[in-house]
Amino acid sequence: MSLVNIDRAIRLPAPDVEALIQGRMIAAIVWRSFDAGEKYALYPADNSNMPLMKPKQMSLFPESGQLELPLVVSDQVSIKAWGRCELCQMLNDSESLEALSRLTIWTTEALQQILQQRPFIYLAYLRVYLLPQPLEMPVHPSGNFVPLPKSLNVTDSTPVLSESIFAKRRQKLEKLEPPEHPELEELQSALVHLSTTNPKAKQLDAEIKIFLGWSSDKPVKPIKRDLAWIKTIAALGNRTKELDKDKSNYQAGTDFEIVVRDSLEFLGFTIDYAHKGGAGGLDLLCSKPYPLVGECKAGKKIPNDTAVQLLNLGTLRLKDKETLAKATKLIIGPGVPTPQLMDAAKVHGMAIMNPETLEKLVKLQSKYPNSVDLFKLKKYLKPGQSDDEVAKYIEQVEQEIKVRSHVLSILKKYHENSGSERASVDALSGAYSMSNPPKKLSREELHQILIELSSPLTGFLGRIKGEDLGRDRFYFLRDLLLDD
Numbered sequence: 001m002s003l004v005n006i007d008r009a010i011r012l013p014a015p016d017v018e019a020l021i022q023g024r025m026i027a028a029i030v031w032r033s034f035d036a037g038e039k040y041a042l043y044p045a046d047n048s049n050m051p052l053m054k055p056k057q058m059s060l061f062p063e064s065g066q067l068e069l070p071l072v073v074s075d076q077v078s079i080k081a082w083g084r085c086e087l088c089q090m091l092n093d094s095e096s097l098e099a100l101s102r103l104t105i106w107t108t109e110a111l112q113q114i115l116q117q118r119p120f121i122y123l124a125y126l127r128v129y130l131l132p133q134p135l136e137m138p139v140h141p142s143g144n145f146v147p148l149p150k151s152l153n154v155t156d157s158t159p160v161l162s163e164s165i166f167a168k169r170r171q172k173l174e175k176l177e178p179p180e181h182p183e184l185e186e187l188q189s190a191l192v193h194l195s196t197t198n199p200k201a202k203q204l205d206a207e208i209k210i211f212l213g214w215s216s217d218k219p220v221k222p223i224k225r226d227l228a229w230i231k232t233i234a235a236l237g238n239r240t241k242e243l244d245k246d247k248s249n250y251q252a253g254t255d256f257e258i259v260v261r262d263s264l265e266f267l268g269f270t271i272d273y274a275h276k277g278g279a280g281g282l283d284l285l286c287s288k289p290y291p292l293v294g295e296c297k298a299g300k301k302i303p304n305d306t307a308v309q310l311l312n313l314g315t316l317r318l319k320d321k322e323t324l325a326k327a328t329k330l331i332i333g334p335g336v337p338t339p340q341l342m343d344a345a346k347v348h349g350m351a352i353m354n355p356e357t358l359e360k361l362v363k364l365q366s367k368y369p370n371s372v373d374l375f376k377l378k379k380y381l382k383p384g385q386s387d388d389e390v391a392k393y394i395e396q397v398e399q400e401i402k403v404r405s406h407v408l409s410i411l412k413k414y415h416e417n418s419g420s421e422r423a424s425v426d427a428l429s430g431a432y433s434m435s436n437p438p439k440k441l442s443r444e445e446l447h448q449i450l451i452e453l454s455s456p457l458t459g460f461l462g463r464i465k466g467e468d469l470g471r472d473r474f475y476f477l478r479d480l481l482l483d484d
């Protein structure tokens with residue numbers, strides 16, 4: 001990371017600046033040849049009087065609007081980025097202009113009109129970096145260069161595009177190679193307007209930009225607005241501590257029972273809703289993937305009669321003691337188990353869980369769908385207080401997810417550093433072992449994880465099947481995002 005001092009800006013049409021900031025373009029049309037290393041802030045000029053520089057409109061849209069974002073507002077200009085010139089290229093033939101149009105937001109007609117007025121079109125390749133905060137300054141009426149109100153001391157720590165992605169884009173633009181996925185570019189144009197109000201469109205927009213090489217960012221995490229209830233599990237449990245003998249806060253207990261049933265169902269249990277608790281009723285009865293009976297207990301303490309109640313009601317619902325003996329038995333409550341209850345729980349194989357632990361389990365399932373294996377979880381539901389054991393299970397799952405995320409990052413870096421679109425198990429095994437991994441993996445273990453991640457149901461990477469392990473080839477598709 002290096003410190004850069006910038007005291008003036010280069011004036012460019014506002015849509016061009018926005019396209020550079022979005023990573024959609026890596027070059028700007030300038031009026032003279034620029035030297036490599038020249039650095040300027042990017043001043044977004046109102047282009048209403050620059051008809052030659054209107055952005056190219058995709059067929060999905062009328063002629064008004066694409067990339068016409070409000071960088072220029074009344075008498076103020078917002079400067080969001082600075083750029084360093086990496087190369088300046090001269091173009092002067094119609095065939096080159098058509099190819100350039102396909103790779104940028106400019107129409108071929110506009111480029112041809114510019115060439116009629118000048119002997120060359122100067123194309124400055126700009127490595128663009130975002131400013132820590134936008135610089136607001138008064139509109140400067142004229143001039144190709146604009147003096148800044150104060151000198152900026154900035155770093156190159158926030159590039160719009162990574163070095164490897166920029167290098168690939170630069171090579172394609174220098175050779176004027178046609179875009180590989182014009183249909184996706186058109187779809188992304190459609191999403192620009194939708195992504196401001198639609199979270200799913202925003203996520204898809206981000207993922208398409210990464211695929212096209214317009215962005216180095218990780219994909220936007222899905223917004224799960226319907227899962228806000230997960231954060232209330234522990235709070236609802238703690239509210240039941242205040243239940244008194246006359247049940248003046250009876251609704252708190254009911255709400256807690258409901259959220260516990262919702263939680264178990266979210267984890268993958270099949271709930272028997274014929275049993276909804278209440279006076280004399282069994283709070284929890286799950287039939288699949290294995291029988292589970294449970295009680296939700298309010299109050300600051302969990303008394304011994306909770307175990308008696310669970311055994312009696314469980315026997316009535318499951319019809320016989322043998323079926324009950326094989327069923328998983330669970331008590332969930334915020335209170336402290338009495339010594340008598342702890343003894344009874346150990347004798348009868350009852351797990352006791354705090355609402356906080358249940359919330360952590362459900363959050364894990366929410367962040368990484370289907371990551372909770374209920375049969376593996378069952379082994380951690382030990383008789384007595386089982387919170388510590390379940391915490392070990394959660395940590396184990398998170399560690400396995402970290403390993404898979406690391407494997408994907410190694411594959412992604414291999415593509416970037418080698419320029420190869422496919423990687424063998426042997427190449428990845430060597431790169432993985434040298435990367436300070438979260439867990440050591442044998443060649444065979446790594447291969448199994450790669451196959452798992454290439455499943456159509458996961459889709460994190462692709463696999464070209466070979467005749468044996470050593471001839472399999474893998475390629476990166478998308479990141480496995482870890483929760484911060």
